[in-house]
Amino acid sequence: MLGGQIGSGKSTMINRLLEIGHQQPDVVLHFDLESLNLDTGDFWGITLAGLLDRAIRCGIDLSFCALPNELGRREPNDWKGLLQDMVPTRLSMKAFSRRSSVFRKIGRNASYVHQVVNEIGIRLEDKLARPLFVLASGLDKFNTAGSAFITMQDPIRSILRFKTLLEVNAVHLFTAPGSPLHQVDRLFVPTASSIAVIKILAKRMGAYKQSISDELYTIAEWSGGNLRQAVRILTHFGAAKRRRNCRSAECLLQAVRATKRDFFAFSRSPSKDLMAVVAKTGVLNSSLLGLPGDKETARQAVYDNWLLLGSHKEGSTWGAVVNPLVSGEFLQPSTLEDEESRLLGLYATTQGISSVGLGPSRDYEDEKGNRSVKSGEHIKWELFRAGVEQPIETSLAEIFDVLASALLSKDRVDRAIIAYKEQRVVEAARSYLFAKSNSYEYQTCSHTVIEGGKGKHPLRDLRDFLSTKADVFSIAFEGKWSVQQLESIDRQRDMFLEFQMLWWVSMDQLKQFLPCWVNLRQLFEVFVIEDELLQSLSAEEIEADIAYFEELRNWNPASKESVITNLKFVLEHLKSIRNSNVHA
Amino acid sequence: MSTHRDLHRTRLWETIIRLGFTPVGREADWLHQYSRSLGTFWECDQVKPPSKKGVRVKGVIDCVPLNLLLEYEIGSAERFSIRFLCAPPLQEKDRMWTHDVDHQHFSLRTRWFNLAKAKKVKKNRLTEDDVREILSGLLVHPAVHQHLVSPIDNHNIRIGGGIDNPFLFLFHLRYQLCPDIDKRNRELTRLVTLFYRALTKNGIVTANELMNGTD
Structure with missing residues (x-):
């Protein structure tokens, strides 16, 4: 599984590596070519068509089933016709509706098609006398919160038995133990260094790099190490220069604004607390990516490139920066002292006491034992730490x-x-x-x-x-x-x-x-x-919770339908899933 | 011996210009295809096709990275000008220089070509190396040329000073102002194959083949 954020250069890297290695995949499945609103039939259809195409070209005997007849009402051995139905070479209304009808049938008979896909793959491996190399590209376009992410899981599970390279988004690398992606070996494409970005932009500019050598450095800084973002800023910079109505600095500013508009105009903003913590520490804890319902909006921030992930640090921390294009929105001067005072005032009012003269404690003792007064920035930082950085109690x-x-x-x-x-x-x-x-x-x-x-x-x-x-x-x-x-x-x-x-x-x-x-x-x-x-929940936490409930139950026996019994059932169930994953 | 060889290559030189860069009666079409090919070859925005007024054809090519505007005007195959305009932002356009060709004045080079034209290129003596050398002299490394000094000091850009054919001059600019060296090399190889085939087989190079061959 090769994962990286949008625009990090995954596809380019895969293409280049395949070219250098003189090794082309046996089967390429493009899951992002048509639409991102795919259902079960579409995912299985793309998988089946990819394998079928290769099988026909290899002259594989496919007489083990009559899929052409069952799906396309063709002769039982008319596999080329079925492939034509699924991937029409010539577009027409008739071809489109025929394709939709075949994919609908595939969706309704997914478990049967699953078996056929398996069998074709096995026969291909026998013929090639080596593991079947499958490249599944475009999976990175599917957000973990979308329905497509659920429907794609079965087809993905079916091709994982072959030698498969999955192109996924960075957030897919942090999936739950229940997901088929969880057990796959993973490689991460981090953000590039400024020097690497400058090299790539300079290569793109060829002989003309000298004419914008100063600007290249600035563009690299604004890219945050995301290659597509760097190229987009460069393109907008060229367009602004072409209008010839401003100087380089203004052209750069226009380019940055235009790129921000392109990438973030319709993107939902993550929480300011999360962004402030990342800006301050330069790291992101991967446990935030697994919070239920994406509580801290970390998954969304990484998926939409509000945060750019660098290399792995230690444990569950990863180097991260706030995307320079949007950092201005999150790094406003602190207004925390006002906010603290407001909350204290509110508390005082609800308790029926005067809010006059109330303020946050600003006494502070540093590591050397010197006493001083906390700055507003310091208090804000403490609040964010309390809200975001402290590990969640995992019961x-x-x-x-x-x-x-x-x-x-x-x-x-x-x-x-x-x-x-x-x-x-x-x-x-x-x-x-x-x-x-x-x-x-x-x-x-x-x-x-x-x-x-x-x-x-x-x-x-x-x-x-x-x-x-x-x-x-x-x-x-x-x-x-x-x-x-x-x-x-x-x-x-x-x-x-x-x-x-x-x-x-x-x-x-x-x-x-x-x-x-x-x-x-x-x-x-x-x-x-x-x-x-x-x-x-880790395995240890589940065990600890079960032990806790056991103790509670012995002390105060509850009826079978009680909340405790319910929670205990959930824990036992989670334990069994986790154990089955470990054995797998 | 060297006289025969030089004469052979002089004929070849003239023939290649005639095949690729003398679109008699199809000038507007040639220039239209030329403008379209620039966007693809330079990987930049599309260049506007030229406009025609009477017999004159006028066009503008914007070379953004160099802050350079190229305005060309072709009256006939023997009379044309290309103005190199420096166009820095927020300033009046400063004219830098004009490449002007006026055949009312004597030019030894042209007269000599006409002498060589009398005999055809001998196909049995023709090699791909001959074609490569001629194309190199015409497009890649014109013997008489100028280099840019500012805003970039790049020795790979050579503006040919002695080219009197407007179409050849424009085509050599297409090559010289392409920033990607690898792409230039691939383009030269493509052109060698194209002209060698034309010289040994059908004797035709269409504007489409010249501009839009697979890269």
Whole structure:
């Protein structure tokens, strides 16, 4: 698995290495060529087409199944025709609808196609008499919070049995133990040094590098070591110079502004606390990338290049800088003294005492024992440390607190689908989360079950529920939904824009739902609750929690359905998943 | 011996100019393709195609890294000018120099070409090395040339001082102002193959082949 942030040069590096090594992959799967709104059928279709293409060129005997007939209504041995259906060489309306129909069928029969993909791969290896080299490119375009990241996992798992190179984003390197990516060997492409960036820009400028040698240094500094960003600034600089209405410094400024607009205009800003801590320490703790619901927005900050990751330091810390293009927004002069005073004043008022004369303690003793007065910057730094840098207490209950904060607090994501593999895990999580909701720090939350299937009217039920009064609407999807019912929900996309919602869907159902939710899957972020928990809890912490609950139960026996029993079940379940991963 | 060899190469020199850089009746088309090819070859923004007024064709090429504007005006194959304008930001454009060709005045070089034209190139004596040497003299390293000193001091850029064919002059600028040495070398190899094939087989080099051959 080769991972790096957007624009770090992963694809270029792979192409160059393959060229130098005179070794081309047997199968190349481009997952990002058409659209980023892919469903199960698309992912399996791209995988099958890639292997099939190679198998046909190698003259592999494919008579072990009749896929051409089953998917494309062709002669059972017309594999070339099936490939043509999946990857039409000539675009037309007819070819497009035929391709969509084949991919839909593939999506509905994913586990069967899985077996076919396996068999073709094995036959290819027999023919080549060496491991099959598969390059899966473009996976880096799929954010871990998107639905596509869930649907791509099965096809990825199927090709991992071959000699596979996966091109992924940096955030994919920090996936949970439950993810298929977790067990794969990984290489990270960090940001480049200023000297390396200057060399690359100079090579691009060729003989003309001398004419902008001073500017190259500045551009390299503004790039933060991200190569695509450096090239984009250089391009905008050239365009600004072409207009010939300003001097070099102004052209540079225009180039930086234009690049910032290109890369960050539609990107959601991460938390200021996180950015300030990284700016101050120059490191990022990778445990922040695994926080449930991306509580500290670290995953988002790395995925969208607000933070640029450098090399691995020690333990779980990585060198990191705030992207120079956006650093100005986060490094404003400290207003903390005012904020501290305001909070103290608020506290005093609620306690019925006068806020006059209250202020933060500024006495300070340094390492040598000298007493002095804390500066505003110092106090701000302490606050950030308290909020962000201190390790989270890793008991299950506290992880649930973090999850509740990510899903229910006022700065939560607007719409999330929470997928689960085990019903009792989600029940435990839900009862814990809802016990937390409606408290002073969270918004009011209302929950219902919407059932689909014959004789049911889920859309009407959903509309009725949304007309009630609540801040956050929590909806569990149950029953045997028909395609028409799912598609009718999908068509209501615009209606959902104004609501904050949590949808609870089992993983098995989600695989069936997502192909029908073409619009909705772009609107929702997707969490897999077991993965979120596994990412945050180590094996030792799970053991310690179980021991704690055992002790508690012996002391105060609880009924089978109690919260403790539920939490204990969750821990046992997580333990079994983690153990099975270790054995694998 | 050396006289025969020189005469052979003089004929070749003239023939290559005639094949690639004398688009009689197709001047506008040649220049249009030329403008389009600059964007691709230099990997920069597209260059605007020239405008035609009567028999005169006028065009502008913007070489941003050098703060240089090239304005060319072609009246006929024997009369043209290319102005090299220095265009620093926020200032009036300062004219640097003009490359002017006026055939009303005697030029030994041109007359000599016309003598050599009388006989064709002998195909059986032709080698790729001959073609490479001629193209080198025409495009890569003109014997009489000027170097830039500012804003870059690069000895690889040679502006040929003695070129009297407007199309050849423009084409040699396309080569000389390309900043990537590797790309230049690949381009020369491509042109050698193209002209050698034309000289030994079909005798035609179209503007499209000249400008847009695979790189």
